[in-house]
Amino acid sequence: MNGPAGAHEPRRLAAAEHGLCRSDVDADALHLVEQLRSAGYQGLLVGGCVRDLLLGFTPKDFDVATDATPEEVKRLFRRSRMVGRRFRITHVRYGRNIIEVSTFRKAEAEAQDERRHADSGLILRDNVWGTLEEDAFRRDFTINALYYDPETEEIVDYVGGLDDLENRRLRFIGHADVRLREDPVRILRAIRFVAKLGFALDAAIEAAIPETAEHLAAIPPARLFDEVCKLFLCGSAEAAWEFLSATPLRRALFPCTPPEDLLVRLAMRNTDNRIAVEKPVTPGFLLAVILWQDYLARYADFQADHKPAEARSSAAAATLGFQHEIIAIPRRFSQFIRDVWSLQDRLERRQPRSIPRVYEHVRFRAAYDFLALRADAGEALQEAVDWWTRFQECDRGEQEDMLEALRGQKPAGEGGTRRRRRRRRTRPKQDQADGNG
Ligand code: ATP
Numbered sequence: 001m002n003g004p005a006g007a008h009e010p011r012r013l014a015a016a017e018h019g020l021c022r023s024d025v026d027a028d029a030l031h032l033v034e035q036l037r038s039a040g041y042q043g044l045l046v047g048g049c050v051r052d053l054l055l056g057f058t059p060k061d062f063d064v065a066t067d068a069t070p071e072e073v074k075r076l077f078r079r080s081r082m083v084g085r086r087f088r089i090t091h092v093r094y095g096r097n098i099i100e101v102s103t104f105r106k107a108e109a110e111a112q113d114e115r116r117h118a119d120s121g122l123i124l125r126d127n128v129w130g131t132l133e134e135d136a137f138r139r140d141f142t143i144n145a146l147y148y149d150p151e152t153e154e155i156v157d158y159v160g161g162l163d164d165l166e167n168r169r170l171r172f173i174g175h176a177d178v179r180l181r182e183d184p185v186r187i188l189r190a191i192r193f194v195a196k197l198g199f200a201l202d203a204a205i206e207a208a209i210p211e212t213a214e215h216l217a218a219i220p221p222a223r224l225f226d227e228v229c230k231l232f233l234c235g236s237a238e239a240a241w242e243f244l245s246a247t248p249l250r251r252a253l254f255p256c257t258p259p260e261d262l263l264v265r266l267a268m269r270n271t272d273n274r275i276a277v278e279k280p281v282t283p284g285f286l287l288a289v290i291l292w293q294d295y296l297a298r299y300a301d302f303q304a305d306h307k308p309a310e311a312r313s314s315a316a317a318a319t320l321g322f323q324h325e326i327i328a329i330p331r332r333f334s335q336f337i338r339d340v341w342s343l344q345d346r347l348e349r350r351q352p353r354s355i356p357r358v359y360e361h362v363r364f365r366a367a368y369d370f371l372a373l374r375a376d377a378g379e380a381l382q383e384a385v386d387w388w389t390r391f392q393e394c395d396r397g398e399q400e401d402m403l404e405a406l407r408g409q410k411p412a413g414e415g416g417t418r419r420r421r422r423r424r425r426t427r428p429k430q431d432q433a434d435g436n437g
């Protein structure tokens with residue numbers, strides 16, 4: 001199976017031998033394959049969906065492989081668009097469902113060889129396309145290179161993936177160090193599959209980790225963001241984080257995160273639990289947790305010669321700016337992170353004057369969850385968490401009572417008379433807003 005494509009007959013399993021039913025396959029994906037077939041092309045399901053169905057999991061998405069070029073796919077399906085810079089693939093849309101269609105292609109190395117050997121130096125783009133067999137060998141792991149043919153209901157295996165599925169083993173097609181040098185991001189995919197499937201990592205992959213960790217520095221930060229999100233949102237983030245932390249990969253990706261950070265571990269567990277019951281999750285929350293210690297350290301430094309609000313904002317900018325060089329965090333998430341961080345202080349202090357604004361903040365709920373997580377990790381915040389929990393459960397009148405009680409509690413020195421006067425001034429406005437709300 002290590003030999004080049006073109007030298008092997010695939011193993012074929014008939015329907016009765018593999019237990020994958022056509023009815024398990026997404027109806028849109030089946031329709032798409034049928035359309036390809038009736039236009040004279042090949043079409044097979046491949047990758048994670050075949051792997052997951054054979055293992056009895058529900059696939060996250062359905063990928064289709066075909067000998068039609070992206071342009072041909074585009075022409076065939078009106079609701080489709082070509083995506084990807086490194087690899088052009090086509091997204092075909094069925095309502096909210098998107099099926100990813102990729103054209104059979106050769107391994108990068110072989111395609112490059114052909115380019116190098118082309119006399120004119122002119123590269124025909126078609127050179128990268130290949131046969132079904134070549135397509136199997138260019139894929140990353142053996143368990144990801146299984147094809148399901150919905151017409152014959154056969155599984156087609158060129159690379160020994162069925163054996164590896166049975167033995168619960170994650171192995172690269174070809175040599176691990178070569179495949180990781182070609183694309184170091186594959187190590188993050190490896191961790192995702194090992195964490196999610198509970199498979200054993202091939203020793204050759206393990207041995208290549210230190211060198212691969214160094215090579216991650218050459219990966220565009222935007223791609224790393226995508227891969228890291230997939231890793232954290234795969235439903236087994238805690239296991240994945242544990243793995244990262246036990247290798248130089250954690251340091252390569254998050255140099256400022258301490259190796260043992262209970263808060264991170266709890267957040268990963270929490271995310272896994274939410275995914276298990278199909279509650280929404282956001283990578284912003286996890287990144288806020290992962291970078292929290294670094295933010296606090298920088299905040300402490302800035303506080304020496306800045307006002308608190310300035311120190312907070314500068315610390316957030318410094319932490320996010322540093323991390324951005326490695327993993328590009330899109331603006332909507334970095335803003336989320338800043339908000340969650342800056343709300344922590346206000347949630348802790350519970351100044352009656354600022355509570356309505358904090359409570360109405362679009363990130364209140366995430367910030368409250370963050371506070372609760374910090375309490376779970378051992379910070380002395382349980383009282384504040386309980387207060388906010390109660391506050392959310394109360395009706396307006398009871399909330400007002402809670403605020404009044406807080407006002408009574410506040411030591412006179414803390415706010416001073418200036419604040420009290422200011423509050424009286426803003427009060428009519430507040431009442432008006434309440435009335436309209
Ligand atoms: P998931 O369950 O996350 O969708 P997947 O294996 O389907 O897992 P995708 O990112 O959807 O992962 O990729 C589809 C398929 O494309 C993979 O199964 C694999 O065969 C191939 N592939 C993806 N990324 C790479 C890569 N970096 N190198 C080689 N092959 C890859």
Ligand code: MG
Binds near residue numbers: 048049061062063
């Ligand atoms: Mg997939």
